[in-house]
Amino acid sequence: MTSASEPRDLRSELAALTTEAFRPDLAGIDRLPTLEIARLMNGEDTAVPAAVAEQLPRIATAIDAVAECMRRGGRLIYAGAGTAGRLGVLDASECPPTFNTDPDRVVGLIAGGPDAMVTSVEGAEDSRELAQRDLDALKLTPDDTVVGISASGRTPYAIGAVEHARAHGALTIGLACNKDSALAAAADHGIEVVTGPELITGSTRLKAGTAQKLVLNMLSTITMIRLGKTYGNLMVDVRASNDKLRARSRRIVALATGATDDEIEKALTETGGEVKNAILVLLAGVDGPTAARLLEESGGHLRAALAATAG
Template sequence: MDKLQSRGHLLTEQINPNSQNLDSISSLEIVDLFNKEDAKTISAIANARESLAQTIDAASKSLSSGGRIFYVGAGTSGRLGVLDAAECPPTFCTPPELVQGIIAGGAGALVKSSEALEDLPEDGAQAIAFHKITNVDIVIGITAGGTTPYVHGALKAAQSRGAKTVAMSCVSAEQVPMPADIDIRLLVGPEILAGSTRLKAGTVTKMALNIISTGVMVRLGKVYGNRMIDVSVTNSKLRDRALRIINDLTDLNRQEAEKLLFRSGQKVKLALLMHWTGVGAEEGKKLLEEHQGNLRAALGQ
């Protein structure tokens, strides 16, 4: 624990030699410096490709078994987890409880700093108990520096309940080991502003979460080709997107697509199945249920 308490050795806390004159360069030079440093996020993702793929497979298996995904973090890491979870219902029409974000300090920490609360591992464990996490769930602990006690407490508690666990960090496992089944290490190097992990570390974390949640939804059949066929039609923008998907994938004009979408109950996936197979809405629903919502599999049948 002494090593964790002294964090100066961590990759995320070290001084970036490329930005030591940050306070004396022009605004254009600041932009160029950020652009150059942010490019390192791409290679960091590439180096973590196998662990990211393992997480997609594990999370897909969990959800297919009736489980849920939980992101757990504090500060920026927690906010990024909550953001990714919040984007799943409108993008993939998932129920809010399917992918959830847990942040130290609760909802208030989303808009007001509550960093002191990240130092309590027992709070992380209590959050796991509060959400009644079981052996079919998967818990993804996010901590840029790898040392956040709240996240460590949550991961250990999740493991004790038999849940699958994933650690996501921007330091090496040699610097900070974490209690998890899958270890995602996103090594982007020292920040332009020393220790400010809302920068490269935050960017690469957002990228990784995008990959995981989208990959899981692809595996669950919520995507056909590269179209979000489970899009939730809840406003004019999403309705327009739904109609364009139908237009693009069929020979229907917009007016015909509107009629088909109406008959399907505003369900793009069902509308496409109805059009391509000639079945009615109720029969189409049953067919999709038989194939766990996978449109391609239902069409094969």
């Protein structure tokens, strides 16, 4: 049974968070011209990259740990509620087309399940047990990484996910937007990007959400770079699932090799449309099956495969 003091205690707890702080200077924002509100909002957003920059050493250390786990076959799993959960699901869903990863290698969990992507699921974010059940369904291993995401740093679903994962020996990261958060304290790697009070009081889909998106971009993208999913700054593991991506694949091969259109088409045909393999065929002068073998032996790293042919 809920005690009469609990709502008051929760209000006090929220009032102590910078992400929930009230800005008296913005109390009349609804009376301002639209352009002035847009300028204010844009000005607030410019502070976000600087807040992320302060956490770059922690972010980089976490990424190296994630990459090491994924080299051993582990997964990257995001867990959050509301906006934080949606951002995790978004980042996970973009990895297969961008880096040709299996859909189960980067996973996004949101409190309340898929329905919570578009509607609010009552009470889901308050359940640590729900996070535990969601992770148990994935059959966690010590090679997995679980990233709890919460602007406040106090969301029970995110904290429960990190605590449960850590108890099972998995690597854990806590991403929050307040200092001294329970989420960061619960994780192996705590990342606290302090973005301050929001333009609209407590609307953490704004600066806090932007900061979370920037950090998740780094976690997934740089991890994939470390895993050899790029060649320089080219997406050589892109999955060509539509006309735009097929055109991008040809362009990537052209940028990497300088080959003619006819040579590129022949190489892509020989390698079943695999960009990385086609580049190796063109740069190393090997056939498709040899390119596939060299890449498998090099763990998917194109530079290593090229070095092997040079040797």
